[in-house]
Amino acid sequence: MTSNASSIPHGPKITILMGIHNGADHLAAQLHSIARQSHTNWRLICSDDGSTDNSLKIIYNFSETRPGQVTIHTGPCSGFADNFMSLIRRLPEDAEYVGFADQDDIWLPDKLARALPSLENSGGDPALYCGRQSYWYPKTNRLVHSPKMARPFTLRNALIENVASGNTILLNPAAANLARRAARQTGSVFAHDWWLYLLMTATGGAVLFDNDPPGILYRQHAHNAIGAGTGVLCQIRRKAEVLRGVFSQRIDKNLQALRAVEDLLTPQARDLCRCFSAARHASTGARLLAIHRIALYRQRRAQTLGFWGAASLGCI
Numbered sequence: 001m002t003s004n005a006s007s008i009p010h011g012p013k014i015t016i017l018m019g020i021h022n023g024a025d026h027l028a029a030q031l032h033s034i035a036r037q038s039h040t041n042w043r044l045i046c047s048d049d050g051s052t053d054n055s056l057k058i059i060y061n062f063s064e065t066r067p068g069q070v071t072i073h074t075g076p077c078s079g080f081a082d083n084f085m086s087l088i089r090r091l092p093e094d095a096e097y098v099g100f101a102d103q104d105d106i107w108l109p110d111k112l113a114r115a116l117p118s119l120e121n122s123g124g125d126p127a128l129y130c131g132r133q134s135y136w137y138p139k140t141n142r143l144v145h146s147p148k149m150a151r152p153f154t155l156r157n158a159l160i161e162n163v164a165s166g167n168t169i170l171l172n173p174a175a176a177n178l179a180r181r182a183a184r185q186t187g188s189v190f191a192h193d194w195w196l197y198l199l200m201t202a203t204g205g206a207v208l209f210d211n212d213p214p215g216i217l218y219r220q221h222a223h224n225a226i227g228a229g230t231g232v233l234c235q236i237r238r239k240a241e242v243l244r245g246v247f248s249q250r251i252d253k254n255l256q257a258l259r260a261v262e263d264l265l266t267p268q269a270r271d272l273c274r275c276f277s278a279a280r281h282a283s284t285g286a287r288l289l290a291i292h293r294i295a296l297y298r299q300r301r302a303q304t305l306g307f308w309g310a311a312s313l314g315c316i
Contacts, residue, residue, distance in 0.1 A: 009041030009042075010040065011116065012120070013042070014039065014041065014096070014097045014098070014112055015042070015091070015096070017084065017087040017100050018047070019047055020048045020051060020059065021075075022051045022053045023103030023104055024051075024055045026104035027059070027104070028058050030105055031044075033109075034101065043069045044071070045090075045092075048073070049079075049080070049083045050075065060072070073086070073090065078188075081189050081191050084166070088179050089184050095173070097171065097176070098175075099171070100167060101167060108214075114215055115129045119170060119208070122208065125174055125206065126174040126175035127174070128169060128175050128197070128200045129169065129210065130163070130165060130169045130208070130210070131168045131210030131212070131215065132146045132148065132168070133167065133217075134217050135220055136219050138220075148211040149209050151297065151299050155201040156297060157201070157297055158197045158201045158202070159296055160296050160297075160298060161298040161307075162193060162194035164200075164209075165193060165218075167216055168216060171196075175205055190250045199258075199264075201269075202264075203265055203266060248280075251280070272294060276296070279294070288308075291308075
């Protein structure tokens with residue numbers, strides 16, 4: 001009897017974490033794209049957050065075609081961020097590389113294979129790989145690539161902006177262990193991917209951003225948990241949210257999450273977080289002077305100016 005060598009998984013094991021909630025409309029297509037990955041040594045751990053559609057049936061049917069590769073958990077039923085954080089907390093001890101999948105995207109066949117080389121060369125310290133996305137509008141089949149990033153990926157950036165989109169993230173084993181430990185110390189967060197970006201930059205980990213063409217089609221539809229927000233109306237809505245205090249509330253949650261793992265942070269990161277926390281509650285002049293001194297920035301100049309506008313209005 002001959003064996004089929006192509007069916008034998010090769011390369012490092014990748015654990016893919018997927019949060020699910022009423023995703024039946026698009027879930028099968030996403031699962032199919034994962035199954036078509038050129039890197040075949042993966043396992044998928046799903047957490048269903050109280051779906052009332054056919055999501056669970058779709059996952060169970062998929063698991064039957066992939067014996068031993070799919071695990072299904074019950075989520076906390078308190079939102080997408082808590083669902084993903086629960087997956088990180090329950091990450092198996094034998095997990096090596098860890099990636100994240102949304103329920104409604106499409107992965108190009110080389111998505112995982114492209115991410116691994118950067119992390120395999122990162123050494124034994126924690127490292128997070130992330131990259132660009134193609135915003136995909138299925139009704140018109142329009143693709144819009146997310147922009148390239150050029151500025152350093154540091155805590156001074158992460159405190160006011162997330163550039164690590166969860167559906168592009170892959171963690172090396174050291175980063176996966178760090179994330180599991182930190183998640184078990186941390187309560188609710190605004191978004192698991194922003195939390196991971198903060199965690200990596202605050203603990204001295206490396207962030208490796210891939211500026212090559214995207215390996216993912218980020219499906220845009222009416223029920224995106226966050227979405228690309230690239231249109232004029234989306235930008236107006238975001239500015240209105242800043243004025244209503246939504247951005248400030250997100251920063252509150254992020255800083256609270258960092259305080260929960262203060263023992264893991266570098267001394268420089270602890271000092272930066274304390275300075276930023278104090279600046280947020282200072283008078284206008286003192287606030288702007290303190291922010292200037294700690295040199296917070298976003299990846300693009302226009303967005304940095306937008307942050308300064310919010311800071312001048314006391315909306316941070």
